[in-house]
Amino acid sequence: MDLRVEGVEKRFHGAAAGADRVILGGVSFAAPAGGIVCVLGPSGCGKTTLLRIIAGLESPDRGNVAIGDRVVRGPMREIGYITQEPTLLPWRTVLGNVEFGLELAGIPPEKRRETARRYLDLVELAGFDSYHPKQISGGMKQKVALARSLAVEPRVLLMDEPFAALDAQTRNALQEVLLHVLACTRTTVVFVTHNVDEAVFLGDIVVCMTAQPTRVGTSVEVTVPRPRDRTGPELNALRKELLVFLAEQRQKSRPGTMAGGTEAE
Amino acid sequence: MKISVVLLSLSLVLLGAAAPAAAAGEKLRLGYLRSDLHHLAAWVGIEKGFFRDEGLDVETAGIFNAGAEEMSAFASKSIDVGYLGMAPSVTGVANRAASVKAEALANAEGSAIVVRADSPLHQVKDLAGKTVAIPGFASVQDFLLRRALEAAGLEAGAVKIIVVKPPEMITALEASQIDAFIAWEPHASKAVTKGVGRVLLPSSQIWKGHPCCVVAFEGSVAHDRPAVVQSFLKAHARATAFILANTDEAVRIGVQYTGMDEKTVRMALGNITYRSELERAPVREYASYLGRLGYIKETDPDAILRDYIDPAGLVKDARP
Amino acid sequence: MSGRRWHFLLQLAPLAAVALLWEALSTAGIVPENRLPPPTRVLGGLADLVSRGLPPGSHLFGHCIASLRRVLGGVAAALAAGIPLGLMMGWSGRLRSLVNPFVEILRPIPPLAWVPIAILWLGIGDSSAVFIIFLGAFFPILLNTVAGVLSIERGLVEAAVILGASKRDLFLKVLAPGALPAIITGVRIAVGVGWMTVVAAEFTGVKSGYGLGYMIMTARDIQRADQIVAGMFVIGLIGFGMDALIRAAERRLLRWR
Numbered sequence: 001m002d003l004r005v006e007g008v009e010k011r012f013h014g015a016a017a018g019a020d021r022v023i024l025g026g027v028s029f030a031a032p033a034g035g036i037v038c039v040l041g042p043s044g045c046g047k048t049t050l051l052r053i054i055a056g057l058e059s060p061d062r063g064n065v066a067i068g069d070r071v072v073r074g075p076m077r078e079i080g081y082i083t084q085e086p087t088l089l090p091w092r093t094v095l096g097n098v099e100f101g102l103e104l105a106g107i108p109p110e111k112r113r114e115t116a117r118r119y120l121d122l123v124e125l126a127g128f129d130s131y132h133p134k135q136i137s138g139g140m141k142q143k144v145a146l147a148r149s150l151a152v153e154p155r156v157l158l159m160d161e162p163f164a165a166l167d168a169q170t171r172n173a174l175q176e177v178l179l180h181v182l183a184c185t186r187t188t189v190v191f192v193t194h195n196v197d198e199a200v201f202l203g204d205i206v207v208c209m210t211a212q213p214t215r216v217g218t219s220v221e222v223t224v225p226r227p228r229d230r231t232g233p234e235l236n237a238l239r240k241e242l243l244v245f246l247a248e249q250r251q252k253s254r255p256g257t258m259a260g261g262t263e264a265e
Numbered sequence: 266m267k268i269s270v271v272l273l274s275l276s277l278v279l280l281g282a283a284a285p286a287a288a289a290g291e292k293l294r295l296g297y298l299r300s301d302l303h304h305l306a307a308w309v310g311i312e313k314g315f316f317r318d319e320g321l322d323v324e325t326a327g328i329f330n331a332g333a334e335e336m337s338a339f340a341s342k343s344i345d346v347g348y349l350g351m352a353p354s355v356t357g358v359a360n361r362a363a364s365v366k367a368e369a370l371a372n373a374e375g376s377a378i379v380v381r382a383d384s385p386l387h388q389v390k391d392l393a394g395k396t397v398a399i400p401g402f403a404s405v406q407d408f409l410l411r412r413a414l415e416a417a418g419l420e421a422g423a424v425k426i427i428v429v430k431p432p433e434m435i436t437a438l439e440a441s442q443i444d445a446f447i448a449w450e451p452h453a454s455k456a457v458t459k460g461v462g463r464v465l466l467p468s469s470q471i472w473k474g475h476p477c478c479v480v481a482f483e484g485s486v487a488h489d490r491p492a493v494v495q496s497f498l499k500a501h502a503r504a505t506a507f508i509l510a511n512t513d514e515a516v517r518i519g520v521q522y523t524g525m526d527e528k529t530v531r532m533a534l535g536n537i538t539y540r541s542e543l544e545r546a547p548v549r550e551y552a553s554y555l556g557r558l559g560y561i562k563e564t565d566p567d568a569i570l571r572d573y574i575d576p577a578g579l580v581k582d583a584r585p
Numbered sequence: 586m587s588g589r590r591w592h593f594l595l596q597l598a599p600l601a602a603v604a605l606l607w608e609a610l611s612t613a614g615i616v617p618e619n620r621l622p623p624p625t626r627v628l629g630g631l632a633d634l635v636s637r638g639l640p641p642g643s644h645l646f647g648h649c650i651a652s653l654r655r656v657l658g659g660v661a662a663a664l665a666a667g668i669p670l671g672l673m674m675g676w677s678g679r680l681r682s683l684v685n686p687f688v689e690i691l692r693p694i695p696p697l698a699w700v701p702i703a704i705l706w707l708g709i710g711d712s713s714a715v716f717i718i719f720l721g722a723f724f725p726i727l728l729n730t731v732a733g734v735l736s737i738e739r740g741l742v743e744a745a746v747i748l749g750a751s752k753r754d755l756f757l758k759v760l761a762p763g764a765l766p767a768i769i770t771g772v773r774i775a776v777g778v779g780w781m782t783v784v785a786a787e788f789t790g791v792k793s794g795y796g797l798g799y800m801i802m803t804a805r806d807i808q809r810a811d812q813i814v815a816g817m818f819v820i821g822l823i824g825f826g827m828d829a830l831i832r833a834a835e836r837r838l839l840r841w842r
Contacts, residue, residue: 057743077749087744091762091841101748104758132841152748333806340619353808362619362808396792401806402640427794428803433704442708442792559641560807 002033002188003054003156007063010049023049025213026063031156031205036182036189038199040242041209042249047192050214051160054190055081067156077105080154080187084161086141088133094120094144095129101152119147122181139170143177150181159191163198172230175202179226196246200238201228208242211249218245290317291493294326296335296347300523302450302533303372303478304348305515306504306541308522315503319496331401339363345486346497351479352405355552358573359561364484366575367543369498371478375537376406376468377453378413380445381438382460389417389466395444398429398437403560405477406447406468408551411558413471435461449477450533451525458529467536474538476547487575498541505541545574622811627818630804630811634819639812640803643795649823651795652787655711656779659718663775666719667726668768672760674727675734688724696721696782703786710792714783721782722775729771733764766842769835773828780824797823 010024023046031037041047052058054065056075065072067079088097095116102112120126123143133141142162149157163171175198182189193199199206203222210217220242224234293316297304310316316323326344329335332353338344340363348371357363378397380386386395392414399407411421429437434446439461446452447468456462468475480501482494508515512534519530552566552573563569604624610616611623618626631645638644674681696717707713737760745759787798797820804812 055747057747075746079747081744081747083740083744085740087738087740089741089745089759089762091765100745100758104745104749104751104754134841148748331806333808336808353806357808360808360810362810402803403807425794427792428799428806429709433709436705437709440708442710559637 001030002035002068003031003037003190004066005029005050005054005063006066008050008053008060008065009062010046010053010058010060022213024053024060025215027209027214027216028063029205029207029216029219031188031190033188034186035204036191036202038203038206039190039192039209040196040199040206040246041192041194041214042211042246043194045209045211045214045249047194047209048160051081051158051190051192054156055079055158057081077152078155080149080152080157082142082145082149082157082159082162084164086133086138086145088141088144088148090133092132093129094125094131094133094136097133097144098147098151100148105152115151116147119151119181120144122150122184123147123177137170139166139174142166142174146178146181150185150187153185154187156188156190159189161193162191164193164195171198178202196239196242197230199242200235201230206238206242208245209249211252217249290320290322291490291496292322292324293493293497294343294345295323296327296329296338296344296349297325298332298335298349299328299330300451300525301348301478302519302523302530303375303537305508305519305522305534305537306371306501306539307348308518309504309507309515310500312518312521313504313507315500315507316497319500321493321496321500323497332404333357333401336363336365339365339481339483342483342485344483346480346482348478348480350405351476351548351551352403352408354479354481355548355569355573356403356555356561359552359555359563359569365481365573366484366487367479367481367548367573368487368494368575369480369501369541370476370543371480371501371539371541373474373476373538373540374467374469375450375477375533376409376447377450377536378410378445378447378465378468378471379434379438379453379456379462380465381441382457382463384444384463386445386465389413390419392417392445393419393423394425396425396427396442398427398434398443398446398448400431400434400448401428403555403558405475405551406449408554409468409471409475410447411554413466416471435459438462450536451523451529454529454533454536455525458526458532469536469538472547474547476543476551479543480541482575502541505539508539543574545570548574619810622814626811627814630809631815631818634800634812634815639800639809640794643800645800645819647795648797648800649819651791651793652783652797653823655714655786655796656718656776656783658711658715659783660722660772660775660779662715662719663722663726663779664772667723667771668730668761671727671730671768672734672756672764675731675764676756676760681731688727692724692728694720696778697785700786708792714786714791714796717786718779718783721778725774725778726768726771729767729774730764733767733771734760736767737763766839769831769838773831773835776827776831777824780820780827784820 006028008024008027012021012023014020027050029037039047039050049058053060054072056072056079072079089100092100095113098116098120099112102115120128123146125140125143125147128136163174166174179202191202200222206220206222208217208219220238222238228235295307297307311323327335327338329338332350335347335349336353336357339347354365354367358365386392397410399410401407410426414421414424429443429446431448431452434448434452435456437443438446438456445465453464457464487494516527516531516534519534520527523530549566549570552569555561556564556566608623608625611618633639634645674684699717699720703713703716707716741763742755742759745755750758784798784801787796788802791799797816801813801816804816
């Protein structure tokens with residue numbers, strides 16, 4: 001296993017004493033090298049916090065994250081991160097943005113331009129080199145973000161609901177692009193989403209989160225070979241199973257019901 | 266009967282009240298320059314009540330930082346009479362900035378070229394290649410400097426002439442930003458008493474008896490109220506004579522109006538000649554210098570003099 | 586006539602109308618010449634400033650260059666000090682809290698109030714004028730730089746860190762370009778303030794004998810109202826020109842907006 005998340009806990013410190021809320025109550029899962037792990041969970045269960053901890057942007061109160069045999073203590077070049085809103089540098093061109101990580105690594109101009117163009121090609125944006133972010137659509141921006149993150153060839157790529165803000169058609173198209181690009185690389189991907197369809201279409205493993213305090217509720221392996229039929233029976237069965245689980249979790253987080261109430265630490 | 270007594274007394278009282286009001290005098294608005302010892306006669310006239318004695322109610326309507334400012338006040342008719350430099354008043358009349366008539370002299374001489382106390386400069390000739398500050402272009406000091414340079418055989422371009430406001434001249438001299446300055450009293454004496462400067466040449470040795478400041482009246486006042494003009498000039502002449510006869514009292518008033526220490530004022534007073542007779546010839550010479558140097562457009566000095574000097578007002582030997 | 590040229594002329598029309606009215610009022614004697622000289626006299630005064638110069642021998646061009654040099658010097662110093670400090674203050678809340686009290690006390694002091702101190706410390710040469718311009722230009726540049734950094738999306742900074750940016754990379758490749766729009770606004774303000782200040786700063790006297798403020802002061806001394814107004818007109822024109830240049834540069838640099 002390439003990426004290991006072990007017993008990660010995180011609490012939110014409230015202003016008043018005793019007002020601490022436990023967000024992550026001990027999350028553990030692993031991702032195989034080159035595989036895609038989809039993290040599925042109800043809204044507000046702390047998926048973003050979990051991803052930020054894996055990225056090294058925040059530190060866990062307990063537990064740790066390891067890549068290979070190294071523990072993650074802060075942002076590392078081996079870990080890429082893509083957010084829901086594409087964070088392209090508006091003053092740079094598309095090419096300039098994709099080159100950015102390579103520039104920071106000190107790669108000489110000729111080489112990095114060549115690499116950047118290659119990745120732009122992979123995400124189907126060849127020819128848009130000199131456009132500025134202002135001039136391209138949301139879907140295209142995410143493609144650029146993807147190319148930018150992959151251009152530095154990270155060992156792990158974390159993606160936080162990257163296609164959630166896009167319309168259904170664009171989303172589907174970008175999922176295909178993602179799979180296409182990943183086929184050419186050995187990157188391990190952790191893909192957070194609240195969209196069950198997306199999770200079963202993309203993931204080799206789908207990890208389902210419980211409501212707060214969040215733990216791994218259930219973990220499903222998707223062995224359906226690619227290319228997968230979105231509306232095929234295998235995916236449908238999985239989808240059903242996961243939807244039921246998610247519905248249960250939603251009930252749990254509603255206060256005032258028999259099943260509700262916070263579990264004491 | 267009682268009522269008529271009351272009525273009579275009442276009317277007498279009213280008459281009595283009215284009479285002093287009539288005798289309170291003609292109103293005149295006066296202007297002069299801040300801390301300019303050349304205008305001492307004005308201050309003496311006020312302090313000693315000489316104007317009041319002539320039936321004038323003189324109100325200080327403006328204290329100015331420069332002659333040009335005072336000319337603007339004349340132009341907007343905010344003052345009726347003013348003590349100011351001959352230079353700015355002639356320049357203003359020549360450039361048609363305002364209409365004023367010079368009626369008397371306030372003082373002659375009273376400026377000096379000052380160098381640093383420890384400087385090796387001893388003659389005007391030594392100023393070649395140096396930086397000299399003047400209070401302003403087209404001022405009497407500007408003219409005096411150029412005259413001194415001419416007399417020493419130097420061309421005007423041999424010396425770098427810049428404008429510095431007189432209050433800043435002493436500081437600039439001390440910091441060696443300028444090598445010399447020429448200014449009116451009391452700035453020259455101040456430099457000496459502060460230990461910063463030494464007089465290279467007093468203006469009396471550059472141009473003996475040169476006029477410096479004049480008493481001028483706003484054009485319409487000179488034209489419409491000649492009796493008032495005469496009364497004022499009489500008081501002015503009296504004040505001038507007073508200064509010559511009562512040095513200590515003059516120094517006291519000078520200290521009061523300039524805020525400078527007694528030692529400086531006394532020294533400065535020694536360099537100023539107080540005289541009320543205004544002569545044409547020196548003014549004419551000054552007017553032609555202005556034209557020659559390009560400060561004014563009018564190049565006929567007599568035409569300027571016609572506008573500037575009021576022959577009826579030339580006070581000859583006006584001592585009471 | 587092309588549309589743009591026609592539009593440009595249309596903008597000049599109100600100015601021309603005012604000039605004609607002004608000339609008419611003066612000719613009719615309603616506005617006395619010594620209070621406000623008419624445009625024809627002002628143009629004559631301008632011609633004198635160019636040909637004969639004021640003080641005689643010091644020509645208009647030399648005065649313009651001298652004043653411009655002082656302004657550009659002061660603004661350059663303000664940029665050199667204000668941008669780095671602004672970037673750091675934008676980045677570090679602690680530094681901001683440390684420096685802010687000084688800024689808030691010094692900023693409201695009008696640059697001209699510093700003139701006596703400047704002359705005391707630096708004399709009547711170019712350095713005191715440049716110092717005064719610097720004071721006027723520094724605060725707009727500093728504050729706009731800080732605001733510019735604070736306006737950068739946090740996500741951009743994080744993305745750069747994740748891609749491997751060092752502190753130095755962040756400052757040079759993210760904060761500086763990100764704050765650039767605000768910085769340019771600060772420069773526009775700074776140049777405007779600096780230009781207004783230099784003229785007044787020169788009123789107290791300049792050692793070199795050149796400067797537009799010095800020229801106007803001389804015109805005032807010899808009471809040539811036509812040259813005073815001509816000088817003011819030149820000052821306004823140059824100020825307008827500088828601002829137009831900055832706006833053009835802004836359009837080019839910020840094409841990505």
